[in-house]
Amino acid sequence: MxxxxxxxxxxxxxxxxxxxxxxxxxxxxxxxxxxxxxxxxxxxxxxxxxxxxxxxxxLAWLGDGAPEGLLEGDAQAIAPDDRRWVREMVAGRYRCDGRGDCCRSYPTISLTPADVHRVSAAMADDPMLAHRSHRVFLPTVGSAPTPMRAIALVDGACRFLEHDGACGVHRHGGAAAKPIGCAWFPTRLVDDGVEIRAAPVVECVCVARPDPSAAPLLPEIQACALPLGITLSRVPERVRFGGGREVDRSIAVATLEGIVARDPARALWTWSVALGQGEAWCGVPEGAAIEASAVARRFGEVAERARIRAELESTWRGPDDMVCRRLRLLAVAAGMLAAPSVAALVVEAEGDATLERHVFDAAVFSRSVLVGEDVARAVGDLALQMWLARATAAFVGVEHDVTLRETPLAAVAATWRAHRLGG
Ligand code: SF4
Missing domain, CATH: 1.10.10 (Arc Repressor Mutant, subunit A)
Structure with missing residues (x-):
């Protein structure tokens, strides 16, 4: 494919x-x-x-000539003398239930060159790996070899995922044999200019039920010792918040940390609107009225995007695949929210307050909403995910996956990111 x-x-x-x-x-x-x-x-x-x-x-997919060198992708620029310790969000710890939903959710599972060797050694009895490794470890882009590889998917899931939901590499080679990205998932690392912070992306059911007494998200580690293959995002010195406008990083971080909200979705949306108008870098107005037609307009775009992605994924995953079911359901829920009257109801409705708070806290701790090109958009998208999850809960049935059934916001977040539902 x-x-x-x-x-x-x-x-x-x-x-x-x-x-x-x-x-x-x-x-x-x-x-x-x-x-x-x-x-x-x-x-x-x-x-x-x-x-x-x-x-x-x-299809305009052919390029002429060979690449001049190996396609490296984005370099991970961590200074070798950066001895800052990574600070973990302890409240984000969790216990993995081993059901393997995350190994079915994403279109790309990346491997470093060292991962390729470890996985090959752990799976020495796998004949496809021994004789047709080019069908297992794929280039991440194009057809020429790339140092980073992607694991082939089978029936929409990582080919090493076994029928009982266990990771085959883990089973045969132990936890240390797993690809580094899998071993560190779902931890996201962000350098906010002062500290390097580690918090989970809340995208599966176990992470959505935190347990601070569980094992740490990552080993105690300094920045310079971070292994190859681990992505370190950065809050830029000048944080961009849409329309070419920027603000100093320290002001952006202070404003984010200062948000105190009873309803995180409402606060995030209000902040997003204020940022879109070029203001609100010293506090987020609480209690401001939310314009339902603006929310509905965004959901109209999300519904169309989810519908397109559901069709696209169905061509190769098949219509009954977990991801396709999720996308179709989100297209229906977002389509309903495209009516301003329905959007207004969901904005006022009760959601999973504990989980919404946890997702909000993880975003604040990790500064994840400050790393992209448009903070106003990122903040608004987080509010939309919370509202979409509230609406989705009404449509979920036994045919849907456990994350969608038990913690809809985690399923919405995973699908939103993997399929760029925010556009
Ligand atoms: S290698 Fe193992 S942990 Fe990683 S995606 Fe595949 S099955 Fe899941």
Whole structure:
């Protein structure tokens, strides 16, 4: 399956096509590509390879020539003398229930080169890994090799996820054999200019039920010792809040920390609106009226986006897949919220107050809403997720996954991020 994430397009190809494409890296002519693919057992001829490449060219997916070097992706610039200790959100600790929902939720599961070696050693009896590793560890972009790899998905889930919900790599090689991103998931690290903070992304049922007496989210560690493959986001020195406007980082952090709210969704939306008007960097007005038509307008966009993503994901996951069911449900719920009268009701309704508070606290602790290009948008999106979760709870049935059934906000957050429902 080839995914064009920017244009929401998927092409599903026969498995042998990948053996052709991973050799079509700009270093061979078509006959050479076919010869290389045949070495891996692909039954393909020159005419078939040309037809495949013509199809991709028509989609504007072919580039000419080989890359000059390995495609590195974004470099992780952590100064080797940065000895700051990472500060953990202790209230974000949780106990994993081992049901593996998170291993089915995301379209990309990344691996570092060291992960590839550890996983291969742990799964030494896996014949596909031994003889067809190019079908298991895929480039994260394009067809040429990339240092970071993505694990192939099978039926929408990581191919190492076993039928009982356990991680096969963990089962065969122990926790230390797992990819670093999996071992550290769901911890998100953010440098706010003073401290490096670690808080969980609340996107599955176990993380949504915190237990401060559980094991720490991460080992005690200094910034310079963070392993390769762990992403460190940064709050920029000048925080951008939409329309090309900026504010100093210290003011942004102080305002975020100063939000005291009985209803986090209401406070976040009010702040987002004020930021959109170019103000509110020294306090968030509580109790301001919320314009339901503005909320409804955003939900109209979310509903359309969820519908498009549900259709796209169904082409390769199949309509009964967990992610497709989630997306369809969110499209229905967001579609209802696109009516201002319904949006007004949900804004005033009771949600899962404990979970909403936890998600809000994690966002404040990690400063995650301050790292992007548009803080007003990020803050407003968090409010929309809380309201969408309130509405979603009314539609959930036994056919839906446990995260959606038990902690809808966590399922909404995971789907929102993975499928960019905020646009
Ligand atoms: S490697 Fe294991 S923990 Fe990571 S996504 Fe796959 S099954 Fe889940």
């Amino acid at each position: 080839l995914l064009d994430a920017r244009r929401d397009r998927v092409v599903v190809l026969p498995a042998s096509a990948w053996s052709v494409l991973c050799h079509a890296d700009g270093t061979r002519d078509v006959a050479g590509v076919v010869a290389a693919a045949r070495r891996f057992g692909a039954t393909v001829d020159v005419a078939g390879a040309e037809a495949l490449l013509d199809e991709l060219e028509a």
